Amino acid sequence: MTADPEIAREILDALWGYYGDLNWWPAQTPYEVIIGAILTQNTAWRNVELALDRLKGRMTPEAILSLSIPELEDAIRPAGFYHQKAQYLLTVTRWFAAHQKRSPEGSERSLKKLREELLSLRGVGPETADTILLYALEKPSFVVDAYTKRLTLRFPLLPAASYTALKEYFEKSLPREVSLYNQFHALIVVHAKTHCKVKPLCRGCPLERRCEKRLTPQSPK
DNA sequence: CGCCAGGGCCATA
């Protein structure tokens, strides 16, 4: 299926014009991005914030690796799934520490190679990998999440909501730029939280022109 | 109260 690339640009332009610049991920350092990316798996960001607060002052690989399992689990408890996530965090943290040591200035491993490495880690699936690549490592890897799927499901002209189909569609339709991917994903998150909710609030929606306003059931993961 | 959130893993067919 070859969806019209123009639709992606229209959506981006409309959201950009409406919400303005949102170049962002709620974190101070690349490692904090990684922690957030794990903790937010199928979890409301509100709960992630509670966990991040409890980790304040300890958000470095060394500090996290020095904690006992019970200590780590207790700290991240508000984010849910804390047994798994504690293990996932340790796994990714070890990878990140090794990655930093290996490439002090980013001695260019290819994006593809990096993504494969991340996906091989237990606890890192497509969305977490792309989030880490884009927001922590600043590589041009488009992030697809539940918000992206929900929004695009309301546009019948776009690819069916499989992760790779959507990722490839957006990457083929837009210039391969970190700041643009960053911006677009941020806009989608904000838009999905304000207008394009499970029960959509279409009044004043900047995407009215193209949207079919289909009442989509909560996207099947 | 019940529902569900910025996923991923694993077992099964």
Add this chain to the structure above:
DNA sequence: TATGGCCATGGC
């Protein structure tokens, strides 16, 4: 390859 059960807390 594609479904379905499972993991857990806190806001609404």
